[in-house]
Amino acid sequence: MKTEVQTMKELVQQKWNKRPLIISGPCSAETEEQVIETATQLAATGKVDMLRAGIWKPRTKPGMFEGNGIVGLPWLLQAKKITGLPTTVEVATAKHVEEALKFDVDMLWIGARTTVNPFSVQEVADALKGVDIPILIKNPINPDLELWSGGIERLQKVGVKQIGMIHRGFSSYGNTEYRNAPMWHLPIEMKRRFPGMPLICDPSHICGNRSMLQSVSQKSIDLDFDGLMLESHIDPDKAWSDAKQQVTPERLLELLNSIVWRQESSTVEEFITALTTLREQINQLDDELMTLLGQRMKLSDKIGEYKRDNSITILQTNRWNEILERAFQKGEKLGLSKEFITKYFDAVHLESIQHQNKIMNS
Ligand code: PEP
Ligand code: MN
Numbered sequence: 001m002k003t004e005v006q007t008m009k010e011l012v013q014q015k016w017n018k019r020p021l022i023i024s025g026p027c028s029a030e031t032e033e034q035v036i037e038t039a040t041q042l043a044a045t046g047k048v049d050m051l052r053a054g055i056w057k058p059r060t061k062p063g064m065f066e067g068n069g070i071v072g073l074p075w076l077l078q079a080k081k082i083t084g085l086p087t088t089v090e091v092a093t094a095k096h097v098e099e100a101l102k103f104d105v106d107m108l109w110i111g112a113r114t115t116v117n118p119f120s121v122q123e124v125a126d127a128l129k130g131v132d133i134p135i136l137i138k139n140p141i142n143p144d145l146e147l148w149s150g151g152i153e154r155l156q157k158v159g160v161k162q163i164g165m166i167h168r169g170f171s172s173y174g175n176t177e178y179r180n181a182p183m184w185h186l187p188i189e190m191k192r193r194f195p196g197m198p199l200i201c202d203p204s205h206i207c208g209n210r211s212m213l214q215s216v217s218q219k220s221i222d223l224d225f226d227g228l229m230l231e232s233h234i235d236p237d238k239a240w241s242d243a244k245q246q247v248t249p250e251r252l253l254e255l256l257n258s259i260v261w262r263q264e265s266s267t268v269e270e271f272i273t274a275l276t277t278l279r280e281q282i283n284q285l286d287d288e289l290m291t292l293l294g295q296r297m298k299l300s301d302k303i304g305e306y307k308r309d310n311s312i313t314i315l316q317t318n319r320w321n322e323i324l325e326r327a328f329q330k331g332e333k334l335g336l337s338k339e340f341i342t343k344y345f346d347a348v349h350l351e352s353i354q355h356q357n358k359i360m361n362s
Pocket of ligand 1: 054
């Protein structure tokens with residue numbers, strides 16, 4: 001007869017290989033009742049594979065709720081016993097790993113604020129030597145793929161076999177549409193670097209609000225992500241952390257039911273997925289090109305001011321020939337035709353002349 005522990009291990013394996021893998025639970029384990037009630041309602045949806053809850057919360061400022069710490073771990077164990085859902089928590093130190101394992105947490109994840117710090121990632125990795133459970137690593141808060149890749153490599157080096165990635169978006173200064181900008185081309189690049197490694201999307205921390213959760217979840221599935229981690233709370237407005245982005249288990253079920261799950265198996269679907277991925281990369285590059293063109297015109301404006309103040313003509317044939325000659329040479333190496341280069345630079349030059357015209361005659 002199998003022991004309970006072996007059975008749970010098998011269940012975790014089954015979940016680890018399931019697509020899509022759905023992880024849900026509150027941002028923080030607040031009280032025993034809240035954890036158990038949320039878990040019970042999530043299990044009743046029949047759609048949730050694993051229960052998440054923050055035990056140690058890295059908060060931006062002191063005085064915010066920093067998690068209940070180890071007193072919350074027995075609540076999760078109890079929730080697992082009642083619902084059968086395997087559990088997962090965030091770990092940031094060796095001590096967290098040790099405590100979580102004492103309470104049979106089935107999967108661990110490294111948070112975004114930890115991934116940025118190679119010392120911390122190494123400390124967690126060292127504590128995971130010989131531990132045979134899945135470990136997920138969130139992207140660092142800044143858009144640095146080397147840090148994210150480096151974190152994965154640290155885990156691989158100590159022998160962690162089951163590693164997954166969580167995309168939770170990237171922090172940026174000022175008000176943006178998202179709490180953490182998704183920058184989809186970055187997780188896509190990670191998929192390219194680590195083929196076959198599960199990639200989970202965390203729409204809750206990308207959005208920071210409820211209204212965009214559905215579209216971000218759908219987008220990640222369209223981009224062939226392997227699952228979702230979504231925060232859910234029995235009374236979201238009263239949550240002790242991340243209240244604005246959490247949804248009730250009932251709303252979570254509606255959201256999951258509204259998603260069009262894309263299959264990998266048919267050739268047509270593979271085609272669609274590849275197309276979406278490439279188009280996303282193209283959109284990103286186009287955005288960057290536009291930004292650069294805007295910057296280029298600003299430099300033109302500056303030159304216009306100097307020309308105006310020194311009574312110099314806008315058009316200077318020698319300079320224009322020099323620009324074209326350089327572009328032809330560079331373009332050839334990059335596989336760009338002379339015809340395209342000419343058309344492109346004509347358009348840029350024309351726009352630049354218009355900018356300077358405006359300045360010189362203002
Ligand atoms: C969390 O999952 O609740 C959390 C703190 O996330 P992140 O590390 O993405 O900020
Ligand atoms: Mn949270």
